Amino acid sequence: MEESARHQSVNELKKVLGPALLTVICLGQIIGSGIFVLTGTAAHDYAGPAVVLSYCVSAIMAFVSAMTFVEMAVDYPLAGSSFNYTLAVMGEFPAWVTITAIVVDAILAGGVVARAWSGYLAVLCGRNSSFFIINSHGTQLDFVAFGVTMFITAIVAYGTKESATFNFIFKGTNILLIVLILCLSFPHANKQNWADFWHFGDAGVFGAAAVVVFAYNGYNAACNMAEEARNPKRDLPIAIIGSLTLATTLYVLMAIAITLMVPFYQIDVLAPFSAAFTKIPGWGWCQYLVSVGAVFGIGTVLLIQIMTITREFLVMARHNLIPSWFAYVNGFTGTPLRITLIFGTIKAILALCLPLKELASLVNFGYLFVAFMVASSVLIRRYHQRGITHSGPTIIRWALIVLFSIGFAASYKAWPHAKPLKWVALLVFAIAIIATCTSFYLMKQVYTPAGFKIYGVPYVCGFAIFGAFFLIASLGSEAVSRFFIVLIVISFLYLVYGVHAAESHDNDLDGARIERERQAADMKVGALEMGKGDAGKGAGANGSAAAIEDAKFGAHHDHMPGYHAPHEDVRMVDTPYAHIPNKV
Numbered sequence: 001m002e003e004s005a006r007h008q009s010v011n012e013l014k015k016v017l018g019p020a021l022l023t024v025i026c027l028g029q030i031i032g033s034g035i036f037v038l039t040g041t042a043a044h045d046y047a048g049p050a051v052v053l054s055y056c057v058s059a060i061m062a063f064v065s066a067m068t069f070v071e072m073a074v075d076y077p078l079a080g081s082s083f084n085y086t087l088a089v090m091g092e093f094p095a096w097v098t099i100t101a102i103v104v105d106a107i108l109a110g111g112v113v114a115r116a117w118s119g120y121l122a123v124l125c126g127r128n129s130s131f132f133i134i135n136s137h138g139t140q141l142d143f144v145a146f147g148v149t150m151f152i153t154a155i156v157a158y159g160t161k162e163s164a165t166f167n168f169i170f171k172g173t174n175i176l177l178i179v180l181i182l183c184l185s186f187p188h189a190n191k192q193n194w195a196d197f198w199h200f201g202d203a204g205v206f207g208a209a210a211v212v213v214f215a216y217n218g219y220n221a222a223c224n225m226a227e228e229a230r231n232p233k234r235d236l237p238i239a240i241i242g243s244l245t246l247a248t249t250l251y252v253l254m255a256i257a258i259t260l261m262v263p264f265y266q267i268d269v270l271a272p273f274s275a276a277f278t279k280i281p282g283w284g285w286c287q288y289l290v291s292v293g294a295v296f297g298i299g300t301v302l303l304i305q306i307m308t309i310t311r312e313f314l315v316m317a318r319h320n321l322i323p324s325w326f327a328y329v330n331g332f333t334g335t336p337l338r339i340t341l342i343f344g345t346i347k348a349i350l351a352l353c354l355p356l357k358e359l360a361s362l363v364n365f366g367y368l369f370v371a372f373m374v375a376s377s378v379l380i381r382r383y384h385q386r387g388i389t390h391s392g393p394t395i396i397r398w399a400l401i402v403l404f405s406i407g408f409a410a411s412y413k414a415w416p417h418a419k420p421l422k423w424v425a426l427l428v429f430a431i432a433i434i435a436t437c438t439s440f441y442l443m444k445q446v447y448t449p450a451g452f453k454i455y456g457v458p459y460v461c462g463f464a465i466f467g468a469f470f471l472i473a474s475l476g477s478e479a480v481s482r483f484f485i486v487l488i489v490i491s492f493l494y495l496v497y498g499v500h501a502a503e504s505h506d507n508d509l510d511g512a513r514i515e516r517e518r519q520a521a522d523m524k525v526g527a528l529e530m531g532k533g534d535a536g537k538g539a540g541a542n543g544s545a546a547a548i549e550d551a552k553f554g555a556h557h558d559h560m561p562g563y564h565a566p567h568e569d570v571r572m573v574d575t576p577y578a579h580i581p582n583k584v
């Protein structure tokens with residue numbers, strides 16, 4: 001089925017990405033406006049010098065959630081990442097909701113990032129950061145944000161290799177400049193500036209953590225590009241974990257540097273690093289260095305964002321959730337040309353005319369919601385396989401984790417002052433979450449991934465779910481209510497369009513799944529006969545998954561009994577439905 005979906009694209013995406021390019025693609029989307037812009041707000045308004053801890057808290061959340069992405073991405077090396085994962089495990093409506101969160105995140109983030117780019121270009125030209133914004137009848141227009149988005153869209157449309165190379169050069173320069181900025185900052189450190197380290201308390205640290213989540217957003221870029229990766233099984237974990245480690249190190253060092261250089265109440269909220277240097281006599285020239293670094297860094301965020309979100313749309317189009325016309329991959333460029341040009345233009349128009357800064361919290365909501373969905377998918381598929389186990393025990397435990405996490409987050413927010421009651425409530429919810437995670441061990445795991453796998457999956461996924469809800473609560477009620485409005489609109493669209501459009505596709509999907517399972521069973525027998533006795537190992541009732549895995553990546557792929565290459569020159573990378581026949 002996935003192969004018939006892929007044929008909607010006419011041509012294949014080119015497999016041109018190795019480990020280095022994939023790592024830099026992740027870095028390309030991670031390091032940008034978050035560190036160069038939001039550090040100011042996070043330190044000045046929320047956490048003070050303890051913003052350093054906020055970066056650590058957000059990093060923990062990012063790492064835990066990244067693990068869940070890696071496990072899924074290695075199993076499903078397909079364009080579309082989180083959409084595919086939730087589609088395969090939870091079904092179409094949850095996948096539709098996930099894509100909503102992704103689209104909200106991507107469209108709004110595009111505007112925020114493009115405007116941050118225009119702001120830093122202005123600083124580079126020696127002007128203030130709102131220099132390029134024109135006020136027309138009460139609307140703040142930013143033609144520079146529009147122009148840079150269109151320019152970058154053209155690069156993405158032209159080719160993946162070219163875009164990745166562009167990203168490599170720009171991100172490389174950006175990282176070198178960050179290291180240089182760090183070297184220039186530390187000599188001006190004054191430890192007096194940390195005297196009031198805990199000024200805003202724990203609420204400030206978590207509030208700022210919810211803001212700087214934005215800075216970590218983007219590590220999943222490699223998952224979206226998985227179909228263009230040469231060896232996804234090996235390279236995706238390297239790219240995601242490597243890029244997050246480097247970004248976290250740089251972020252924490254930069255947060256230490258800025259808070260030691262400037263008293264937190266004097267940190268500039270628009271351009272914290274360049275403003276810090278202008279305050280030091282004789283060091284004003286460093287602000288230009290910072291601006292070049294920011295312009296290069298933020299530019300790659302725009303590039304990778306457009307590159308990755310178009311792959312999500314591509315997969316939606318392949319599944320008819322949007323018109324399949326969008327699924328077309330151009331034979332010359334090897335990129336999803338139609339979707340890239342259309343989506344890039346929409347993004348550019350939004351960057352031109354919407355004052356998106358206030359909507360930035362919605363972006364973080366979208367990202368945290370997707371992290372929640374992916375962690376849930378990882379957890380559910382380990383313990384529940386459709387047609388083999390009852391969904392009840394798994395779903396009830398999962399729902400309890402969600403409920404207790406919401407309870408914990410709500411108690412933390414609701415009682416800022418009533419200390420004893422608050423601590424009791426937090427303790428009860430924390431114990432309940434841990435106990436529920438532990439109770440998964442009373443069940444038998446029915447699926448074990450053949451590639452990268454998380455150990456202690458109930459705890460890791462439980463923590464990812466908890467972390468997502470806790471940070472969402474720290475974002476404030478406005479973001480939550482705005483997101484629910486979007487969700488209602490999207491559910492309505494799904495009911496009037498998506499559900500019908502995908503209907504025929506679904507029937508096809510079920511039939512194909514049965515056929516693939518049959519083929520997989522054949523392959524398992526074949527693999528055993530060929531002396532690959534471990535073909536079904538660890539897959540439990542879903543033994544076919546490992547056999548497919550073996551056949552997919554093994555050298556004997558085409559000679560497996562029961563395997564029919566779908567197309568002479570098209571090697572199937574994966575098929576989620578055969579792999580994990582699992583919709584809840």
Ligand SMILES: NC(=[NH2+])NCCC[C@H](N)C(=O)O
Pocket residue numbers: 029030031032033034035105106109113214215216217218298301305363367
């Ligand atoms: N899909 C997204 N929300 N991308 C936004 C990534 C933002 C990036 N981490 C930055 O700090 O600029």
